[in-house]
Amino acid sequence: MIFSLVNISLIIGILLVLAGIWAAITQKNIIKxxxxxxxxxxxxxxxxxxxxxxxxxxxxxxxxxxxRTGTADKIVDPIPQALxxxxxVxxxxxxxxxxxxxxxxYREKKSLNINSFKDLKW
Amino acid sequence: MIQLIIAIVLGMIMILMAGVAIYHKKLKVAIIAAGAVSLFASILYILLAAPDVALTEASIGSGLSVVIFFYVLNKIRKYDTEK
Amino acid sequence: MILRNSLLFLLLIAFAAIIISLFSTNYSEAEQLGIVAKHYAENAKAEVGAPNLVSAVVVTYRGLDTLGEVVILFLTAAIIGFMLKSKHSVNNSDKRIKGSEILETAANALVPIIILFGSYIFINGHLSPGGGFQGGAVIASAFVLLVMAKANAKLSHKIISFTESVSGFSFVIIGVLGIILAAGFLDNTFLPLGKYGSIISAGAIPIIYIFIGLKVGSELTSIVNNLKESQNIEI
Structure with a gap:
């Protein structure tokens, strides 16, 4: 398998997404x-x-x-960049x-730990 | 070829910084590591031929968002010490 | 808890393995542009007249999305201002440590230059990389430096909200002018397109970008300013 720039970027992106999901699920601190x-x-x-x-x-x-001549063969796709x-922002x-x-x-419970917010549990 | 090597090195640094951002005990260090992830991402955007996105990411992701994180952190810490 | 975390970890690893194998073997980068992008690349010079295609897409082709985005940013700034408003009166005794002398002198020298750079970025948005969002963020960072260096610097809420509302209103007015004088909402061709690649060209794109830059800059400044002013208030 031959890696190119795009494959490496996609792998980096996927790993960052998974790291984000992992942090959001396992961490207890709200800032984290x-x-x-x-x-x-x-x-x-x-x-x-x-x-x-x-x-x-x-x-x-x-x-x-x-x-300015034969433009379409020389540039990358502008639409994802605009998105x-x-x-x-x-x-x-x-x-x-x-x-x-x-x-x-934090003002309500004086704590940043997500485990101290149990008001919706019953 | 040199682009590939730069991209791989950038990716390794970014994953490392993401690990630091998630697991470091001090929140200050974690926030700065999260800003560094954005900064290295902006270099990756230059390699992917997206200078507009790189400008935005460098000024917003690693500039303003870190400042906002620190303002909120400072406010919480100030309350902790007063109490 | 440990069991749950390790199960989750295995799940995420499996997910990563599937997607990475898909991306690394079966996906190869595109050899040519898609249909829409090809249309933009070939016709943007005649239709819009802006060399920077990203600006052309953001301001003209997908201008309505940009309007919605600016509205979302306005809403977040407004909600933040609303949430940070405290019932307690503002504690006037400023306990903040003054910035050091080096920081203050550097802020005096750098703030005008940073603001000038930000306006350069959004005035040249249709020619070079940059545009309203980046320029607005740079201008907001200049105000962050000002607010951090000078302990008793107060940014006027009136001026910030006046700039914000006037530029947002003018953005919509220019869009409606596009309906009346040209083909549709946010069409930039009601002004002459001018010489391709010069600074006064591309119809209404530079004007729209100036208003977007002012609006984004004042919104981000107001977020930071609200956070700064709430530092002394009891939360």
């Missing part, structure tokens, strides 16, 4: 769980950008003269929201 979610985000973004890569092509910026661009907003909510939860 949020860190797990942000690792999950990074992994998903790497997978999405890697799926849009086209072999030996350059960035989708039609800047120099030679890119990931907005997804990163939304990811920051959602992470900040989770952190502030963790602050609220």
């Amino acid at each position: 769980i949020i860190i797990g979610f942000s690792l999950f985000d990074t992994g998903i973004h790497i997978i999405m950008v890697a799926l849009g890569y086209v072999k030996n092509n350059t960035a989708p910026i039609l800047d120099s003269e030679n890119l 990931v661009l907005t997804a990163i 939304i990811g920051l907003g959602v992470t900040a929201l989770m952190l502030v909510y963790a602050l609220k939860m």
Whole structure:
């Protein structure tokens, strides 16, 4: 089997996603769980950008003269990049929201351990 | 070929940093390790021919999000010491 | 608990093995672009006039998604401001340690340069890598430096929310102008496309990106500012 750049990036992305899921499931500290979610985000973004890569092509910026003719054979796919661009910014907003909510939860129970929040269990 | 080697090294560093972020006892170190994962991911985006995404990841993932984590951590720690 | 964790670990390992074997043997990178991407690559010069295809997709072809994204960011900033608002009055005695002299001097020198760099990024968004989101984040990081270096620096909530609402409103107005004067919502061709590759070109894309940059920058600044101001309040 011959590895290429895309295969390696996909494997890195998958491992980061699994690390994020692992952190979110097994860790007890709420801050650690949020860190797990942000690792999950990074992994998903790497997978999405890697799926849009086209072999030996350059960035989708039609800047120099030679890119302006026969463009479609020389650039990578711009659509996943545009998606990931907005997804990163939304990811920051959602992470900040989770952190502030963790602050609220800390105010209720004076603890960051997820095991002390049992109000919905019966 | 050199790109492959760089990508493999970056991947190993990122997985290592993710392990540190999950298992280190001090939250400060864990947050900085999570920021480092984002920083190395932005280098990987350059290799994948996505400079726009690399700029965004470098400025947001490893800049602002670490700052927000630290503000929240500082607020919790301040309460702990006052109590 | 240990049993559960090891079962989960085995499950995740199996999942990883399946997906990695799929990705590493059966998947090889694409040899050519898909249909939609090929359309964008071939026609973007005539239709949009922006050399940076990612900007063209973000602002024009998928502009409605960007509008929704900006709305989501606005909602998160608003919810954070709402959640951090405390019933207790603001504790005026500022116990924060002052930043060191090196940090203050460096902040004085660097903040204008960082803001200038951020505006450079979003003004050149249609020509080079960059755009409204990156430029806005860079501008917000300049304000983070300012807030950290000077203990009693106060950013005015009024100016931040005024910038945010005016730029968001203008973004929608430009979109509606696209309906009236050109083909559809957020169409950029109601302004002349200009010379391909110069800074005043690509119709309305630079204007839209300036507004997106101001909006994202003021939203991220307001998130950080709310968090900073809540540091002295009892949680």
